[in-house]
Amino acid sequence: MKIVFLDEYSICNRNIESIKSLGDYIGYETTSSEQVVERCLDAEIVITNKVVLDAEKITALPKLKLICVAATGMNNVDLVAASEKGVLVMNAVGYSTYAVAETTLCSALSLLRELTYYDNFFKSGRYSTAERIFNFDRPTAQLRGKRWGIIGLGNIGREVARLAEAFGCKVSYFSTSGITRDEQYPTLSLNELLTTSDIVSVHCPLTTRTANLITKKELSQMKPSAILINVARGGIVNEQALAEALNNKTIRGAALDVFSAEPLRESPLYNLQDPYRLVASPHNAWSSVEAIDRLVECIAQNIRQYQGNN
Numbered sequence: 001m002k003i004v005f006l007d008e009y010s011i012c013n014r015n016i017e018s019i020k021s022l023g024d025y026i027g028y029e030t031t032s033s034e035q036v037v038e039r040c041l042d043a044e045i046v047i048t049n050k051v052v053l054d055a056e057k058i059t060a061l062p063k064l065k066l067i068c069v070a071a072t073g074m075n076n077v078d079l080v081a082a083s084e085k086g087v088l089v090m091n092a093v094g095y096s097t098y099a100v101a102e103t104t105l106c107s108a109l110s111l112l113r114e115l116t117y118y119d120n121f122f123k124s125g126r127y128s129t130a131e132r133i134f135n136f137d138r139p140t141a142q143l144r145g146k147r148w149g150i151i152g153l154g155n156i157g158r159e160v161a162r163l164a165e166a167f168g169c170k171v172s173y174f175s176t177s178g179i180t181r182d183e184q185y186p187t188l189s190l191n192e193l194l195t196t197s198d199i200v201s202v203h204c205p206l207t208t209r210t211a212n213l214i215t216k217k218e219l220s221q222m223k224p225s226a227i228l229i230n231v232a233r234g235g236i237v238n239e240q241a242l243a244e245a246l247n248n249k250t251i252r253g254a255a256l257d258v259f260s261a262e263p264l265r266e267s268p269l270y271n272l273q274d275p276y277r278l279v280a281s282p283h284n285a286w287s288s289v290e291a292i293d294r295l296v297e298c299i300a301q302n303i304r305q306y307q308g309n310n
Contacts, residue, residue, distance in 0.1 A: 002063075003045040003303070006031040010049035010070060014292045018300040019047070022307070037061065045303060048076065050262075055081035066090065066306045068299050071286075073233065075206060088306060092298035094155055096286035100231050101159035103285035104201050105167070107255030110279050111227045114138040117276045138276070141225075144168030149197030151190075151213070152176050152204025152232065153183060160201055161185055172197070176204040176213070194221040199229065206233035216241040219250055227253045231285045234259040243268035246277045253277045257285040 001023035008016075008027035019025065023045065031039060031051050037060045040046050044063055046053065049070040055078045058064065067077055069091040082089050110116060117138050121127055127135070148169040150157045161171045172186045174193045190213075194200060200222065204210050214228070214237040222228070228251060230237045239260055245251050254277065259267070262283055272278055 001045065001307070002026070002043045003047065004028075004040050004043040005047040005070075006036065006039065006051040007049045007070075011296060012287060012289070012292055014289065014296060016296050018296060019303065022300065022303050040064065045306070047299060050076055052076045053082075054078045058082055058085055058087060065310075066303070068302050070295060070299055072096070073205060075233070090302040090306070092295050092302070095294035095298050096288075096291040097155045097159050099288040099291040100156050100203075100285045101163055102288075103257065103281075104156075104160050104203075104229055104231055105163050107229050107231075107257075107279055108143060108199050108201075108227060111253040111255060112141045112143065114140050114276065116279060143199075146170070146198040147172070147196055149173065149188070149193040149200045150185075151193070151200065151202045152210075153185070154203060156231075157201075157203035160203065164199075169199070176207075176210050178209075190218070191221060194218055195223075197226060198223065199227050201229040202232045202236055204232055204236065206235050210236050212236070212238050214238060214241075216244065219245040222251050224249060224251065226251050227255070229255040231255075231257045234262065239267055239269055243272060247273045253279070255279040257281045258283055 003019070003023040003025045005027040007030055009029045028039060033052060036051060036053070036057050040061050042063055043061070045066045045068060046064060047068045047070055053067060053076065058078060058081045064087050067082060067087060067089045069077060069089065072091055072093055074089060074091050077089055079089060121135060144167060146169050148164040148171050150161055150171065150173040153161065153173040153175065157173065164171050172188050172193060174188055174190045180187065212235070219241055228237065242254055246254060256278070269278060269280070
């Protein structure tokens with residue numbers, strides 16, 4: 001049984017012997033779109049984190065039986081084509097819940113406490129030449145007592161809610177699916193959540209319902225003192241509108257770990273009038289070593305399950 005991993009670099013050099021031991025394994029650091037078919041032609045199982053497997057590629061791989069997505073989101077796989085060809089698609093669920101939730105809290109604290117600015121103030125040497133003990137260039141705020149609005153109350157959203165409550169925040173949420181469930185937090189319309197929240201964090205999948213969910217109109221509804229955090233998927237928050245909102249001081253700040261294109265080559269976000277209003281990271285909120293090890297085990301377990309059924 002041949003197993004091909006198309007973008008092994010995404011496992012960050014962690015131990016993957018549990019996967020390698022399950023078949024005739026070959027891993028590639030990265031794989032371009034043009035290389036996919038050639039590399040996977042004899043593969044029964046293909047593992048991909050972000051390499052796209054569209055209908056054309058799936059059709060060109062007659063031996064393919066299982067696609068293991070080394071992530072939770074499956075936007076990079078044509079699920080309809082896979083189903084039509086009888087190819088099973090399995091993702092990894094829950095491995096990064098704690099890592100992404102912690103990144104969300106870290107982002108909120110960083111923005112409210114102006115950590116990036118004051119870290120630079122120290123490291124730039126300005127503190128060493130200062131005449132006073134304290135510096136209050138940028139006022140800071142605390143989490144306790146803030147209203148935290150969550151867009152998408154799935155596994156990650158619930159963990160963020162738990163952590164936010166532990167910091168003394170009042171939590172509410174907006175359901176992007178429109179499904180009403182019995183939750184311990186009040187559900188609000190998107191408009192009410194945006195207008196009343198001090199922190200808004202996004203934890204929903206990218207779908208036709210959520211694409212461009214946050215644009216200029218929605219940002220204008222937020223408090224000038226509010227912050228927006230997107231650790232879900234790029235494309236949910238309109239980056240041009242967000243850059244304008246930050247430049248115009250429509251909102252206090254934003255944190256992004258995901259972008260409409262990754263890597264993000266050109267964007268107004270790179271040229272903000274006040275760069276300290278944005279905290280950004282290269283789509284690695286999920287990537288604690290503990291989370292990656294759980295991801296590896298999820299992939300191995302998915303392959304074992306497939307093998308056990310065949």
